[in-house]
Amino acid sequence: xxxxxxxxxxxxxxxxxxxxxxxxxxxxxxxxxxxxxxxxxxxxxxxxxxxxxxxxxxxxxxxxxxxxxxxxxxxxxxxxxxxxxxxxxxxxxxxxxxxxxxxxxxxxxxxxxxxxxxxxxxxxxxxxxxxxxxxxxxxxxxxxxxxxxxxxxxxxxxxxxxxxxxxxxxxxxxxxxxxxxxxxxxxxxxxxxxxxxxxxxxxxxxxxxxxxxxxxxxxxxxxxxxxxxxxxxxxxxxxxxxxxxxxxxxxxxxxxxxxxxxxxxxxxxxxxxxxxx
Amino acid sequence: xxxxxxxxxxxxxxxxxxxxxxxxxxxxxxxxxxxxxxxxxxxxxxxxxxxxxxxxxxxxxxxxxxxxxxxxxxxxxxxxxxxxxxxxxxxxxxxxxxxxxxxxxxxxxxxxxxxxxxxxxxxxxxxxxxxxxxxxxxxxxxxxxxxxxxxxxxxxxxxxxxxxxxxxxxxxxxxxxxxxxxxxxxxxxxxxxxxxxxxxxxxxxxxxxxxxxxxxxxxxxxxxxxxxxxxxxxxxxxxxxxxxxxxxxxxxxxxxxxxxxxxxxxxxxxxxxxxxxxxxxxxxxxxxxxxxx
Amino acid sequence: xxxxxxxxxxxxxxxxxxxxxxxxxxxxxxxxxxxxxxxxxxxxxxxxxxxxxxxxxxxxxxxxxxxxxxxxxxxxxxxxxxxxxxxxxxxxxxxxxxxxxxxxxxxxxxxxxxxxxxxxxxxxxxxxxxxxxxxxxxxxxxxxxxxxxxxxxxxxxxxxxxxxxxxxxxxxxxxxxxxxxxxxxxxxxxxxxxxxxxxxxxxxxxxxxxxxxxxxxxxxxxxxxxxxxxxxxxxxxxxxxxxxxxxxxxxxxxxxxxxxxxxxxxxxxxxxxxxxxxxxxxxxxxxxxxxxxxxxxxxxxxxxxxxxxxxxxxxxxxxxxxxxxxxxxxxxxxxxxxxxxxxxxxxxxxxxxxxxxxx
Numbered sequence: 071x072x073x074x075x076x077x078x079x080x081x082x083x084x085x086x087x088x089x090x091x092x093x094x095x096x097x098x099x100x101x102x103x104x105x106x107x108x109x110x111x112x113x114x115x116x117x118x119x120x121x122x123x124x125x126x127x128x129x130x131x132x133x134x135x136x137x138x139x140x141x142x143x144x145x146x147x148x149x150x151x152x153x154x155x156x157x158x159x160x161x162x163x164x165x166x167x168x169x170x171x172x173x174x175x176x177x178x179x180x181x182x183x184x185x186x187x188x189x190x191x192x193x194x195x196x197x198x199x200x201x202x203x204x205x206x207x208x209x210x211x212x213x214x215x216x217x218x219x220x221x222x223x224x225x226x227x228x229x230x231x232x233x234x235x236x237x238x239x240x241x242x243x244x245x246x247x248x249x250x251x252x253x254x255x256x257x258x259x260x261x262x263x264x265x266x267x268x269x270x271x272x273x274x275x276x277x278x279x280x281x282x283x284x285x286x287x288x289x290x291x292x293x294x295x296x297x298x299x300x301x302x303x304x305x306x307x308x309x310x311x312x313x314x315x316x317x318x319x320x321x322x323x324x325x326x327x328x329x330x331x332x333x334x335x336x337x338x339x340x341x342x343x344x345x346x347x
Numbered sequence: 348x349x350x351x352x353x354x355x356x357x358x359x360x361x362x363x364x365x366x367x368x369x370x371x372x373x374x375x376x377x378x379x380x381x382x383x384x385x386x387x388x389x390x391x392x393x394x395x396x397x398x399x400x401x402x403x404x405x406x407x408x409x410x411x412x413x414x415x416x417x418x419x420x421x422x423x424x425x426x427x428x429x430x431x432x433x434x435x436x437x438x439x440x441x442x443x444x445x446x447x448x449x450x451x452x453x454x455x456x457x458x459x460x461x462x463x464x465x466x467x468x469x470x471x472x473x474x475x476x477x478x479x480x481x482x483x484x485x486x487x488x489x490x491x492x493x494x495x496x497x498x499x500x501x502x503x504x505x506x507x508x509x510x511x512x513x514x515x516x517x518x519x520x521x522x523x524x525x526x527x528x529x530x531x532x533x534x535x536x537x538x539x540x541x542x543x544x545x546x547x548x549x550x551x552x553x554x555x556x557x558x559x560x561x562x563x564x565x566x567x568x569x570x571x572x573x574x575x576x577x578x579x580x581x582x583x584x585x586x587x588x589x590x591x592x593x594x595x596x597x598x599x600x601x602x603x604x605x606x607x608x609x610x611x612x613x614x615x616x617x618x619x620x621x622x623x624x625x626x627x628x629x630x631x632x633x634x635x636x637x638x639x640x
Numbered sequence: 641x642x643x644x645x646x647x648x649x650x651x652x653x654x655x656x657x658x659x660x661x662x663x664x665x666x667x668x669x670x671x672x673x674x675x676x677x678x679x680x681x682x683x684x685x686x687x688x689x690x691x692x693x694x695x696x697x698x699x700x701x702x703x704x705x706x707x708x709x710x711x712x713x714x715x716x717x718x719x720x721x722x723x724x725x726x727x728x729x730x731x732x733x734x735x736x737x738x739x740x741x742x743x744x745x746x747x748x749x750x751x752x753x754x755x756x757x758x759x760x761x762x763x764x765x766x767x768x769x770x771x772x773x774x775x776x777x778x779x780x781x782x783x784x785x786x787x788x789x790x791x792x793x794x795x796x797x798x799x800x801x802x803x804x805x806x807x808x809x810x811x812x813x814x815x816x817x818x819x820x821x822x823x824x825x826x827x828x829x830x831x832x833x834x835x836x837x838x839x840x841x842x843x844x845x846x847x848x849x850x851x852x853x854x855x856x857x858x859x860x861x862x863x864x865x866x867x868x869x870x871x872x873x874x875x876x877x878x879x880x881x882x883x884x885x886x887x888x889x890x891x892x893x894x895x896x897x898x899x900x901x902x903x904x905x906x907x908x909x910x911x912x913x914x915x916x917x918x919x920x921x922x923x924x925x926x927x928x929x930x931x932x933x934x935x936x937x938x939x940x941x942x943x944x945x946x947x948x949x950x951x952x953x954x955x956x957x958x959x960x961x962x963x964x965x966x967x968x969x970x971x972x973x974x975x976x977x978x979x980x981x982x983x984x985x986x987x988x989x990x991x992x993x994x995x996x997x998x999x
Contacts, residue, residue: 166872167874174872178868201883205846257873381771381774433968436972442710443921444968446920450963572782613783614782618779621776625764
């Protein structure tokens with residue numbers, strides 16, 4: 071049974087992660103859109119091997135949190151630490167280099183490029199040759215391209231996609247596109263993976279497969295995962311810690327069991343039970 | 348006093364730019380395309396007015412009306428045959444088609460009207476008047492241009508905000524599919540926008556000809572580029588933006604020519620445009636569109 | 641048949657081989673013709689400009705097709721390259737007799753200077769997006785033209801003499817004006833050759849293809865396909881696009897230098913907005929990102945108006961009509977189908993006739 075330890079900020083972390091540097095910490099994180107506060111006082115701590123869930127009704131601000139964490143939006147207030155480093159001066163690119171990778175709610179692949187090229191793009195920052203090397207095709211170019219090709223194939227193989235390597239990404243079936251997005255994110259060697267509704271549009275069988283995949287990713291790559299999801303069976307099955315967001319605020323935090331029985335959460339999802347006259 | 352006179356002359360020039368820029372900006376706002384043929388519609392407007400006045404000896408007013416009608420019809424024809432089939436095509440394909448239309452109109456004009464410059468008849472005899480005991484001399488042409496521009500602006504603002512068609516235009520410019528679902532005839536609305544833009548081109552043509560007095564089949568090119576710049580300057584897609592952008596461009600151009608350098612005026616005007624865009628990346632009055640993530 | 645063709649042209653390395661082959665075979669055929677049957681002077685005079693336009697179009701395709709940014713100011717870089725090249729060649733003339741070496745140096749310098757200008761321009765340009773980016777490239781092109789229109793530069797025994805806006809250059813005996821404002825370069829020694837043009841095309845193809853099929857090409861295309869996703873996997877959009885922009889400027893500069901050294905006089909006004917548009921038309925009709933198509937489109941669209949010269953005034957009218965028709969037919973589904981049906985009809989009729997004749 072997973073146990074949680076509470077931090078002074080009110081955030082919880084898994085017992086087994088309590089003595090290592092958290093991969094993600096947010097303090098009083100918030101953003102306003104033209105006076106409207108979309109996310110407010112968002113505090114979480116995620117340990118280095120935790121699978122956690124971010125749930126809440128539509129429009130609660132879940133994706134906005136991801137956009138804040140990856141600096142697609144600049145936070146209006148609060149701090150974000152990634153592996154202990156302050157990200158306040160970082161851009162999306164820097165945050166990725168610091169170890170955060172993500173997928174998108176509406177799939178964002180490089181559609182006109184092949185599957186393997188999608189992965190290779192994500193591996194770009196681990197490649198070392200300059201434009202002149204590329205233009206004049208020096209031995210270094212060949213060496214590096216060969217190495218990255220091998221690595222990309224290996225990664226695709228883990229997800230049973232190596233035979234699709236040369237297919238155009240945009241022409242893949244929906245489920246495969248979602249998988250490719252995860253592979254691409256992993257190719258940047260993150261320590262924290264953010265999955266935005268990974269099971270959206272999947273049938274129950276595919277969802278089951280996805281659950282196994284997510285667990286596998288955590289065990290194989292030894293990373294933390296936060297996922298936004300509406301499929302409660304998936305969330306309750308694989309998440310070790312869950313935060314519930316409503317109107318931009320965290321209204322509940324805890325283990326799946328705590329959340330399932332929390333009256334505040336039930337109210338947020340189903341509305342207040344009407345009093346009988 | 349000299350400064351004031353330059354300023355007012357600049358506003359005159361700027362008014363012409365603004366009227367042309369309105370044509371660009373309205374079409375861009377609704378069809379999301381850079382209508383490069385707009386400058387050449389102006390040229391056709393100029394020739395129409397010229398032949399009405401000289402060959403058919405019509406009155407100034409009738410000539411302008413005929414010119415407006417011709418340009419409006421031309422705009423509708425261009426839209427129907429060249430742009431409408433490309434509604435779903437990439438914006439670059441539409442751009443190249445617009446360039447094709449522009450070449451076509453220019454070369455057609457060269458064949459029909461010849462390449463020699465034509466002298467536009469003098470429409471106003473008593474052309475200047477003085478203010479402040481003769482210290483400030485202004486021409487009626489300039490004043491007329493500015494007034495025309497302001498009237499057009501007022502008319503358009505009322506039209507776009509108050510009438511049904513205007514509201515349909517605004518709806519289409521925001522979301523064509525939603526507009527269609529609300530029962531708006533998107534195709535007709537786009538045609539009307541082209542018609543209005545082209546009609547304005549005819550007015551701009553007459554004003555340009557009054558200002559410069561001679562013209563050729565390439566009349567529309569340079570004012571076209573300048574007005575296009577003005578539209579971007581003010582925030583492309585925005586009607587008040589085109590007005591402000593046009594006026595400012597005209598003023599900047601006139602003042603640079605007066606105080607800095609005639610030869611370098613173009614360089615300076617475009618430099619100002621670049622600086623403005625760097626500070627406000629979507630123009631002075633344009634709205635920044637955020638991509639939803 | 642058509643499907644087979646599509647397959648051949650879809651495979652990326654095959655399209656690369658085809659590009660190189662076409663250029664080499666084309667060169668050999670033209671050289672053979674020149675040495676045996678001979679070709680008309682009109683066509684001879686078109687050879688070098690065609691090569692220049694091909695290189696300019698290829699380099700523009702790197703920005704518009706591969707990198708996905710609309711540039712309306714490509715002629716500006718050609719212009720910078722052209723006048724830098726003319727200057728270098730003019731200055732070296734007394735010291736370096738070998739024409740080809742002077743041409744090579746002029747092209748390299750033209751390319752480098754255009755590249756530097758491209759780098760400087762790309763800093764503000766790439767802060768913008770979409771049509772705003774396009775208009776700023778146009779603005780820079782106008783600024784370059786305007787500045788070059790005002791440069792007066794002469795050389796005599798006492799060295800270089802320079803003045804801006806007004807011609808104050810006074811030269812001692814034997815001095816030469818290299819640039820005279822709106823008149824541009826006059827009395828340039830013509831060094832450009834068809835072979836140089838051919839080699840430049842090969843060089844441009846080498847750079848563009850090798851860059852495209854490398855990690856840089858991948859990031860450039862990723863930034864084009866999905867900016868936000870590219871950033872999320874650590875791709876620095878601006879640096880990536882800048883690389884495409886600068887390389888494109890360098891190649892355009894080199895083509896400009898070759899172009900400039902093909903004429904004894906050249907005015908800055910030659911490199912105006914219309915030239916930028918002309919090159920853009922080659923790129924779009926050739927296909928975005930399609931280098932072989934760009935080569936064909938440039939040859940056909942540049943040579944076509946010359947072939948129509950017999951029609952005199954009507955040639956540009958016909959050209960513009962063809963341009964509009966091509967855009968309509970290639971981009972409108974129903975028109976496309978109609979034209980395809982028509983072609984099929986003609987084909988079957990011809991085939992029938994052929995079979996009847998065979999009987």
